[in-house]
Each structure stands twice: as structure tokens, then as C-alpha cells.
Amino acid sequence: MSTFDPVKLEAQLREAEGQRLSAMLAGDLETLENLLEPELQYTHSTGRVDNRDSLLELLGSGTIEYLALSHDFESITQEGQVAVVEGTMKMRLVSGGVEKELETANRTVWACTDGQWKLRLFVGSKTA
Template sequence: MNYIKTLAFALFAFVILLAAKPKTPADDKQAVTQAVEKLRKAMIDPDKATLEALVTNELSYGHSGGNVEDKAAFVEALVSGASDFKTMDLTDQTITVVDNTALVRHKLSGETSNKGVAGQVKLAVLLVWVKQKGDWKLLARQAVKI
């Protein structure tokens, strides 16, 4: 009888190990890709809770004009409409994951209406994401005009 219990336990443990396979670099890249897309959508249609959930408390958000915002200023600018993306297209994206940090580079083009003034942006962007409690969150961003 002990033999059957031991065998059943071993089989159960084996199944659990198979189900809990470790994340692969491809899994992390896919998760970062999804996080970038969530951020893109949240910047077009701002929601305070969504934006706050996507970024770290230590956020350093650098604009192409030299202005740097913390988390509160970044969220407020989008939610208030002071920074208003009407459209945002991301191209030429690359993602490099090192441990719990991901570097994302892409080109961003879009239409804006900052403080009610229509404009267009064309930027090269570097995003630094960190994995916190299993979720990828934006730690830093820097943009330059192209």
C-alpha cells in the first residue's frame, strides 16, 4: 500500500513540475511586447489606474524636448489632456531581456494635441522595463526627435 501512495505522490509531483515550467526568454519578450502595447493604448485613451499599474513608482519619463516627469506628472499629463496622443504607431521595435530588466527600442510616430495644439511627433524611444512581482513595469523612458 505504501508503494502505491509513493508512486501516486511521485506522479503528482511530476505533473506539477511539468505544469510549472520555467519562463523562457521568448515568454518574457512576449510579455514585454504585451506591456508595451498596453502602455501605447493607455497613452491614447488614458485611464489613471491603468497607467499607474503599468509604471513603477520610480518612473523617470524623458521627453524629446528635455522635460523629465516622475510617475505622478506622467500620469497627470495624460489624464488631464495636457499631453494628448490622438494616434501612436510603433515600428522597428527590438526587445532585449536581461534577467528582470528589458530594454525596448522603437520608432514612434503619431498625432498629438498637447494643450489643444495639434502636432505630429516622430521619435526614437528607449524604454526600460523591470519585472516586479511577475509583472513588467516601465522604469524609464527617453525619447529623441528624428
């Protein structure tokens, strides 16, 4: 039986999240697809809900262009091969031709499959 190592878990999740954010900034849909579970549910702070395919289509369409992204982790819990991260995300983006800056509280669920952490759920809500 392996011992839970919160430092190692946080490092792995930060690496996976860093790769995801870099891919979103670069418009690297191939890398992003590899970091997302096929069953992904992605709830934007606007209330829009995407699955993996519709999120990739949205990002590939140019409708949204991310200019800056950062994610601060506030807590991490793990149960088996699933981890839940709660935190705050800051972003600068262009949507519908309008540049916006947003801060969201969010919950992400990551699943470790074959040794790789992949995003299974994202729920974002606007902060005050």
C-alpha cells in the first residue's frame, strides 16, 4: 500500500495544470486534448457547459482567445486516483472581440489514468 504524499500530489497537479494553461494560451489543441478526460464537463463562469469536444471546438474557433491565465490552488483532496482542487483563477481574454479580465473561484477534478493526471471536471464561478 502506497503512502499518500501531499507534496508530490500537489507538484503533479500543478504540472498538469501548468501544461493545460500553457496549451490554452498557445491554442495547442492537441496537447489540450491529451490533458482532458473524454468525459470532461467544463462549466464556465458564464454558466455555459462544454464537453471535451465542444470546448476544443470553442477554443479552436477563435471565439475566445486567452491572453493570460493563472490558477492559485487553495486546497487539494485525493481519494484513490481522483483529486479535487479548489482555487482561484485569474484570466485576461478576448471574447467576441472584447478584452476582459476575470477572476473566478473554481473546483477542478483530476483523474489519474495510466500515470497521467487528466482534467475530468471544471466548475468556475465569478468572484465579487
